[in-house]
Amino acid sequence: MNDRDPIEALESYYRELGEIPIPTLVNRRAIHWWEAAGGIAAGAAAVVVAVSICLNLGNSGAGPNPGLTEHQVRMAGLQIDALPPHRRTQGGRRWLV
Amino acid sequence: MEPIAAPMDWIHPRSSQSSDDFVREYRELVFRVALAVTGRRDLAEDVTQETLLRGLKHQRKLEDPARWLKVVAAKRALTLLKQKPHAEIAERDPATRPEESIAVAQTLAKLSPEHQTILALSISGGWSYEEIAEALGIPAGTVASRLHAAKEAFRKHWGVER
Numbered sequence: 049m050n051d052r053d054p055i056e057a058l059e060s061y062y063r064e065l066g067e068i069p070i071p072t073l074v075n076r077r078a079i080h081w082w083e084a085a086g087g088i089a090a091g092a093a094a095v096v097v098a099v100s101i102c103l104n105l106g107n108s109g110a111g112p113n114p115g116l117t118e119h120q121v122r123m124a125g126l127q128i129d130a131l132p133p134h135r136r137t138q139g140g141r142r143w144l145v
Numbered sequence: 146m147e148p149i150a151a152p153m154d155w156i157h158p159r160s161s162q163s164s165d166d167f168v169r170e171y172r173e174l175v176f177r178v179a180l181a182v183t184g185r186r187d188l189a190e191d192v193t194q195e196t197l198l199r200g201l202k203h204q205r206k207l208e209d210p211a212r213w214l215k216v217v218a219a220k221r222a223l224t225l226l227k228q229k230p231h232a233e234i235a236e237r238d239p240a241t242r243p244e245e246s247i248a249v250a251q252t253l254a255k256l257s258p259e260h261q262t263i264l265a266l267s268i269s270g271g272w273s274y275e276e277i278a279e280a281l282g283i284p285a286g287t288v289a290s291r292l293h294a295a296k297e298a299f300r301k302h303w304g305v306e307r
Contacts, residue, residue, distance in 0.1 A: 054303035061249040062269035070176045071190055
């Protein structure tokens, strides 16, 4: 083996690597990771919005305090129209608080 | 029959290929590139996953997905090589490694990441010079000289290693 041509040894090495079977989990891992990432992002957004809503609603005496946009509220699955009008509009945008 | 999930189809309604089909079609191609460059199955799996996820994001915009994925995988694998210490890279996949392959892996680890990558792409994958140039971010006209230099470096270190 000492007389082996180095480039031949290199080619043999890459051939051997090419025979390693591909992991069957790659497909599912990729898909599941993607799905999980989407789910985690949506879940995290919902939690943040829900916590913010709780904090803001509990802080109603603190005066004007731009909080959540209508879009964020709708993303959290809440009904913005259920809120009193003075809590819906401020400075041309809709705010909760 | 196994149900085929298509979680990305609602994001890319114009794509003609479901995400499952996309992954199934290209995962071996991407994995082989990543494995050739890194020499390690665990790193290759990471590169494969990252590359396919990026591919899924851009799926509908890709004119030549295979080429795009190959280049992205090679670039990501090269980045990993640059980040890893040589000793760690020298521990290439030990699963079926005879003595000579260990020597090859140890010799490769002494080369620069760029030389390791150009050897992997040119010898293992049958890449064109244009594809190699794109993956390495170098002019196509310099690929031949870089490849020659990489082979010379390998020969030099192989002699020391033996």
